[in-house]
Amino acid sequence: MTGNDSDIDQPERSGLVVRVPEAETAVRAWRDRLDPAVRSGMPAHVTVLFPFLPESRIDADTLASLGEVIGRHKAFEARFERCGRFPEVLYLAPDPASSFRALTESVVERWPETPPFGGRFAEIVPHLTVAQGQEDSVLDEAEAGLRDGLPVVARVASVDLMVHDGARWRQRASFALG
Template structure:
């Protein structure tokens, strides 16, 4: 198997073109040819299991079936202390609830490898650098903001150089 990692994620189609361009700028080997793959996403849990078993997949299916679809809005460009420029969904509680349910089921898979004690749901846009600021990113995206997002599915994405693809997908409230 190719070195990489899995992520349980929610696609954010409104920002796909922008995120694909930023991905190509930084490392084009992470551009996917899978039409179901979304570079623009909000991570629910990652990294997750590299090779989940059928019982693992069934557990995720039960969690997603128990969660109702929801709406959220992405409106304001923000920056984490480490310089990561992002959009935070409002409300973010449904994302936090999905993450909590998955962590309860898979405690050996803490969000972001346990680096952040209270992970904040977000859509990564870029990282602060020369010429890249929250203001410049906000200006690039002003025609898309605010963006409303209807969340009704979670994808199991595989991220690896030259091998980004969707492995599974689950509908919220209805199973697979």
């Protein structure tokens, strides 16, 4: 999840993410400096869907449905070997992006009222944010510094439901891929 959403840290917000602990060694120092989401407890991740439902709307039936939707997807290996950019954002690009995109599309199919990033973007671009809200010169420095830590290879076996309490993100549930 990127902090470009001005109300990303609002209470009741939720999102679905794939944690990528294998990337922490490569990205942690840069994220600590250049990604405000770190301060609110968001680990290195690829967003599956943000925003999801408000936390107050997530009940046992929702959790069961999420488990079913996510469980239809097979676990897979993702490789992060190159960087990409959005305006003021540097990210690691996962390969295969299509596996992450399929997760997003299946959740949105079940909950069409939750388009990715509120429907602001026409295309789903899976990514692991390293820096955001930064000038190109800072992004250039971070990108050069990341090269020695790549590639990162991760096993994707679950999707976490993260919720925000107004100060910090916390994991509310985790759903295994098939």
